[in-house]
Amino acid sequence: FFWIKHIFLSCASSASPSARLQLSVCRTCKRSFFQSVEMGCASSQSASQATEETMQLQFGQISKSSLQATEKTKKQHGKYRTGNGPAVPADQALTILKEGNARYVASKAPLATLQSRRQALSDDGQLPLAAVLGCADSRCPVESIFDVVAGDIFVCRNAGNTIAQAEGNVVASLEYCMQNLQTKLLVVMGHTKCGALNGAVASISAADASEPKPDASVLENYLVALTPAAKQAKAELPRASVQEVEER
Numbered sequence: 527f528f529w530i531k532h533i534f535l536s537c538a539s540s541a542s543p544s545a546r547l548q549l550s551v552c553r554t555c556k557r558s559f560f561q562s563v564e565m566g567c568a569s570s571q572s573a574s575q576a577t578e579e580t581m582q583l584q585f586g587q588i589s590k591s592s593l594q595a596t597e598k599t600k601k602q603h604g605k606y607r608t609g610n611g612p613a614v615p616a617d618q619a620l621t622i623l624k625e626g627n628a629r630y631v632a633s634k635a636p637l638a639t640l641q642s643r644r645q646a647l648s649d650d651g652q653l654p655l656a657a658v659l660g661c662a663d664s665r666c667p668v669e670s671i672f673d674v675v676a677g678d679i680f681v682c683r684n685a686g687n688t689i690a691q692a693e694g695n696v697v698a699s700l701e702y703c704m705q706n707l708q709t710k711l712l713v714v715m716g717h718t719k720c721g722a723l724n725g726a727v728a729s730i731s732a733a734d735a736s737e738p739k740p741d742a743s744v745l746e747n748y749l750v751a752l753t754p755a756a757k758q759a760k761a762e763l764p765r766a767s768v769q770e771v772e773e774r
Contacts, residue, residue: 606642606647606677607677608646608649608677609650609653610653611653612708619655622655623655623672623713626673626674627671630673637673637674639676643676644676653708654677654679657711658672658681658682658713660687661683661685661686661687661720661722662683662685663717666715668681668715684696685722685748686720686722687715687717688722688755690748722748727753727760729746730753730760732746
């Protein structure tokens with residue numbers, strides 16, 4: 527895989543007394559972001575060949591006149607769910623996700639994220655109704671599948687929607703969401719025809735080898751770490767095809 531662009535999302539600026547602290551946090555986020563890219567390039571043979579280009583996306587600045595213009599809209603649609611509100615019960619959160627998925631399946635136009643919502647989330651913090659661990663597959667965009675907007679769900683994605691090799695960063699992220707953001711519903715979302723699990727099935731022989739491959743890539747080691755699930759599915763379906771094992 528190749529990193530072609532470094533993308534960093536800038537938050538809306540604030541004139542509050544804590545502006546200096548926010549600037550410090552923003553700078554820390556940038557440093558962490560670039561360190562992650564550097565570590566990834568250093569540990570991956572293919573990523574080290576990538577070209578670099580930095581691109582900065584804007585969160586969106588909102589003027590006083592714009593805020594006044596959206597106040598009427600906010601009153602019509604009710605208050606946005608932010609960190610100032612109560613936690614969403616798990617059963618209610620699941621119902622919202624199911625309703626959103628029904629809209630997605632029906633090919634209805636996705637919801638728009640208004641500027642006033644973005645400003646409310648920036649000012650009052652987030653209160654996601656669910657935490658979702660999904661696959662990094664480009665065909666499975668979590669927010670689109672549940673037809674939600676900014677602030678609705680807390681998403682972690684990786685190949686195979688799994689916690690292999692003691693993935694502390696994923697566990698820590700989900701723990702943060704459940705403990706600090708009052709989220710009551712945790713969803714692990716898989717899908718059929720998953721390339722990572724296809725690779726895991728194909729890596730069973732490598733996992734059973736007496737000696738590990740000395741020059742194995744990061745990806746190869748990751749796929750080997752996924753093989754326990756592949757082995758279990760294969761044992762449950764001894765006469766199944768490889769595709770059936772993957773989907774199991």
